[in-house]
Amino acid sequence: MNSLIQDIPVDKFDLSLSRMRIISPKSVSRIQDLMHLHGQLQPIVVRSVDGGFQVIDGIKRVYAAIDLALNTLRCCVLNIDLQQAKLLILNYNRSVQSMEVWEEAMVLSDLTKRHGLSQQLLSKLTGYSRSWVSRRLSLISRLSDELISEIRLGVISSTQARALIKLPRDNQMAVAHVIVSRGLASRQSDTLVEAFLKAKDVLEQGHLLKHPEEAFTANLEAPPTAYDYRLGAYGNELLCFAREALYAIQFLLRSLDSKQVDNLNASENIIILQEVEKSGQYAQKLIEVIDNLHAHKPFTVK
Secondary structure, three states: OOEEEEEEEHHHEEOHHHHHOOOOHHHHHHHHHHHHHHOOOOOEEEEEEOOEEEEEEOHHHHHHHHHOOOOEEEEEEEOOOHHHHHHHHHHHOOOOOOOOHHHHHHHHHHHHHHHOOOHHHHHHHHOOOHHHHHHHHHHHHOOOHHHHHHHHOOOOOHHHHHHHOOOOHHHHHHHHHHHHHHOEOHHHHHHHHHHHHHOOOHHHHHHHHHOOHHHHHHHOOOOOOOOOOOOOHHHHHHHHHHHHHHHHHHHHHHHHOEHHHHHOOHHHHHHHHHHHHHHHHHHHHHHHHHHHHHOOOOOOOO
């Protein structure tokens, strides 16, 4: 495989292979900060094609360079064909494990569809086991084309995609829109998907997408009020308080574990933070009380 190192103008780059990578703004921003401080540390890997240079490895560095208004980048130019270039995308990122499973799946799927490579041949060419290849192709085959595009653009995270893969393709984007617009965490995404799958009809599914918070509260363990015959009146009273506190803590944690918290303005954030800090202080006192209970000591709350 012949190669040479040369400086290439940024406007000569062909970024068509970026459709098989996840290009999130945050990852590009991190690389941009590093390049601003230290310059280009590693050459971009490209191949010469149709008067331009198709980027094989270093696509995020190219986007960062564009934002930094750099004129040229140092490149390692390879003399290879398109199929070899796609295989190298997997190879270059293997040692550092910098590719997400969805990116690996997109590359393998493209090699299967556009180049007619079998799973057995892909295993041989990539050096991965056949089961590794099969698992990733299975993942990508269960996603709608729209969802794949959203994953590639970094709009939907890998953890959110893992939840959405359980849904029929026709329903994936509707649920994905709610997950993204509400800024749901991975656990909340899983909960919403499970609730959607359990909905008895289309009307119930539609209601759930308009009011996703109902899925979270439905899964909270409501504080039981049943009397425990093993306890006296005071013991049952304490048990009731403990269960109510657990319910409230679960609800608070699920509400705070959301990107919607980032939408609070400065004054709202100050007010909420004060109350949450109070809860933390009482939680610390509760830990002390629990320690006393374990030691079978009398306890008081000041």
